[in-house]
Amino acid sequence: MQNLWNDTEAEAIVAAHAANGVGRDLALRVYTTRLLGGVPQLVLHGGGNTSVKTRAVDLVGDEYDVLCVKGSGWDMATIAPAGLPAVKLAPLLKARAFDRLSDKDMVTLQRANLIDPDGPNPSVETLLHAFLPAKFVDHTHSTAVLAVVDQAESRRLAREAFGDRIGFVDYVMPGFALAKQAAAVFDQDPSVEALILDKHGIFTFGASAREAYDRMIDYVTRAEEFVARRGVRKTARRPLPASLATPDAIAPMLRGAIAVDRGEGRFDRMVSEFRTSPAILDFVAAPDLEDLATRGVSTPDLSIRIKTGPLVLAPPDAADLAGYGADIRARVAAFADGYRAYFNENAARSPDTLTMLDPMPRLTLVPGLGLFGHGRSVKEAKIAADIGEIWIETVADAEAIGAFRPVERPDLFDLEYWSLEQAKLASIKTLPFSGQVVIVTGGAGAIGAATAKAFAGRGAHVAVADLDEGKAAAVAKSIGNAAIGVGCDVTDPASVRALFDRTVAAFGGVDIVVSNAGAAFEGPIATLDDAVLRRSFELNFFAHQSVAQNAVRIMKLQGTGGVLLFNASKQAVNPGASFGAYGLPKAATLFLSRQYALEHGKDGIRVNAVNADRIRSGLLSDAMIANRSSARGLSEKDYMAGNLLGQEVRAEDVALAFVHQALSERTTGGLDTVDGGNIAAAPR
Incomplete structure (x- = not known):
């Protein structure tokens, strides 16, 4: 050294x-x-x-x-x-x-x-x-x-x-x-x-x-x-399928399997960090990998990070992903059962009453691919992955000069459930969206940025998506919590697919999607150019459909439900003169949200929409505000406060509505109005 x-x-x-x-x-x-x-x-x-x-x-x-x-x-x-x-x-x-x-x-x-x-x-x-x-x-x-x-x-x-x-x-x-x-x-x-x-x-x-x-x-x-x-290195290698699945293909299934089921549709989720390298691939190819994994951790204090050791999966066959998903769940269940037995056997020795930690793995080894670290935050997942790499290095060296024989499980338990180490874990704060992953489209706009910030501030890891990748990255940096910025043209299905793949690669899956991107198109409906209407439908309807399809695809792979939220706008329920090109696709999007709620409630996916009005944003620019207020003979302040509460409604208020919908565990197919009170636009 x-x-x-x-x-x-x-x-x-x-x-x-x-x-x-x-x-x-x-x-x-x-x-x-x-x-x-x-x-x-x-x-x-x-x-x-x-x-x-x-x-x-x-x-x-x-x-x-x-x-x-x-x-x-x-x-x-x-x-x-x-x-x-x-x-x-x-x-x-x-x-x-x-x-x-x-x-x-x-x-x-x-x-x-x-x-x-x-x-x-x-x-x-x-x-x-x-x-x-x-x-x-x-x-x-x-x-x-x-x-x-x-x-x-x-x-x-x-x-x-x-x-x-x-x-x-x-x-x-x-x-x-x-x-x-x-x-x-x-x-x-x-x-x-x-x-x-x-x-x-x-x-x-x-x-x-x-x-x-x-x-x-x-x-x-x-x-x-x-x-x-x-040292004498072992050369035997296990066989691999002819076609290996990619890490992104199996990550949502693995992430869903290790989520802790609290019952009644509630899950404590974790994010994942994937790693691979020649050294990792060489190690996970060992025929006796399962045996090595059951022997324990290389030094006892690692038990507070990766429990009794890693979970081992089979090599992923791209030709049978459905079967592989079932095998993942079976292996995770066996790991959890083994951990419960380990706890019960050793807790009986303690003079104190101990509460079992969740039994899910924090490190997973996948022959042919690499390893996944898991945690309630990106930081925890990265720590688990770091420890996984060092564990592999230690075990490989130990096996080269003899046989890896770390501390026995009773001693491991005594440290994992040591009061001093438990005190450290107890100090870790858990926020409402800890362990959850959120995608916000139109994330560089006023409402999108406020929404991304609101979720990140409550513990979520956020993928901020916007047509302008630079602005998306800037918003992600500003909100912190390991948020990522992703360039995405929501009118391009391939770009939307890439957004979800990028999010899965970063965090392991997706739990909440706020389909927010949109733009206003104006013109009298009778003389409106068809091309304008079609462009509006591409952005304000079909793009939402593309986002929703990908969200459901990932959420069903995870099997832990999810939340799909749409920015429907006041125009969806209360059309404005010369705004038919905007209101028509928005009305269709509101119906779309209810169709998804109807068809995917059985999958535990909740779907809701927000009806907002008069929010300073790209849709309602300062120039537009000045023009409209002048046309009505009002000051800009009075125009923006033209509601029952007499208060301007801000992007942050819309963000709170999305947060509320994500937290409302028994609400789906709903529409929340955020406009300060406008009876004319109230759904009837």
């Missing part, structure tokens, strides 16, 4: 932090922590931890020996000084004399001795860092090290790989017991440069930040060289 230490960079970091009152010790601790955190083969997404023993002053000016240790929730790759809270060292060292210390009391002890009471919770491995006397201590979950210790004969292999300057610590769950045991191993030979934690990872330490870091790189390199020297 490459040593990334750079004297010039290190001194620059020290100087930069000194300007903010941060001392040299802590600045160098930040520097090497980031070096370690930037390498996925060492740590991923909050894993690992580091510390430095130094001096700090509290709020009243008293100075203490402290341990600055990585705080819970901080990522080593981007850590700042605030992510290494200072804890008074003396009370931590006194705790070593205890025979036992509960997790709750351990956390209380650590928080009670924070120099800054508002600091983050110190790492669950704080006591281990404290009990080791070295000034700097580093801890990673190196894939190469795990390949050596995820073995039946891990102690022997560790000696062969690392030599005699290491201490070997038998597996113990993180916390007080591990800290005591690791310190005892160190005391037996204080000359060791590293501690190898069976089934867990590696600690290195030193008098300086560079010494601890150099040792980490040295011992990880030894592990890599040992695997390269001793």
Whole structure:
């Protein structure tokens, strides 16, 4: 492994932090922590931890020996000084004399001795860092090290790989017991440069930040060289169908199968992240893939991300997608049943009453294609996929030098349902549309952009579609939450199909579609050019049909229902003079919405429409507002507030109507009016 230490960079970091009152010790601790955190083969997404023993002053000016240790929730790759809270060292060292210390009391002890009471919770491995006397201590979950210790004969292999300057610590769950045991191993030979934690990872330490870091790189390199020297790669490969289905073809079926069914048509959905590479494809081609997947995770803390390990699917045959969908559901059901059995068997050992987490997989391996990570957000799905890639690397290396044998399931359960880890999960907020995917057409317009923002703000991942791809991308960037902008001509069925395919590729499926794109066409109906009317029908009716067809196609593959919403406009129920070219297709679109509601209620798909009027947008431009208000002898303000409430209706009000319809679980075939009150336009 490459040593990334750079004297010039290190001194620059020290100087930069000194300007903010941060001392040299802590600045160098930040520097090497980031070096370690930037390498996925060492740590991923909050894993690992580091510390430095130094001096700090509290709020009243008293100075203490402290341990600055990585705080819970901080990522080593981007850590700042605030992510290494200072804890008074003396009370931590006194705790070593205890025979036992509960997790709750351990956390209380650590928080009670924070120099800054508002600091983050110190790492669950704080006591281990404290009990080791070295000034700097580093801890990673190196894939190469795990390949050596995820073995039946891990102690022997560790000696062969690392030599005699290491201490070997038998597996113990993180916390007080591990800290005591690791310190005892160190005391037996204080000359060791590293501690190898069976089934867990590696600690290195030193008098300086560079010494601890150099040792980490040295011992990880030894592990890599040992695997390269001793490894024998398996060459057998399972057969694949003559024609493989694409990831996009199977993603909606998989996403629907892993949705948690809450009953009465309610589902907790997840999004998916697909990955493939030569290394992934090589691994998932193994004939014993199912067996490898059931053995567990490469280091126990991964259980909070990917549970007991991955789900394995069969190679997808493009010639029988319907049969493959049924097989996906059967395999997901078997995985969930296995997880329930795992929970029931192990929960009986706990003195506490435990509540089972949902039993669905967070990582799926597909021979011939690659892997899918799953989560309630794009971030979670990407984390699961990242971990999947590292899990594959570890298992492949472990199998090359022996047989992958990670921690046993009872120990895995103890960490997955550990109160300290559960507390982290409990802090994650769930919004109304978390895990759901929304497409909004006409997304760069006033109503479309407001609608996209409203859904994204409530947890949805949104595909903003517009004829102007640049504007769609700008709206997506502005609303955040991993939204994507997609160029789409809704009057072109191929372009609409590409929009849905792009959305499936990004998120795994589609749950809510707001068919909003449209434009106004004017002219007296009796003298209207047929070409104008036909263009209007293409955009204001047939485009909605094309969008709806694709929405239903994906939603039926998922099997979890869905929501299809149309912007019908006031013209659908209350025609205006010279607006027949616009109102006629809009009236047909309103009927279209009810036809879909009628025919697809059995599929759990709810279909509704919004009837909005006088909304500042591309349809009702500032110039048009000025012209109409002048013709009526009104000010622009009075014209826009010409309704029963006497208030201008904005695009955000229409967006809220779409959100309301998406949340209304028992409403379909409906029409909501958003116009401030206009009796003439009220449906009769």
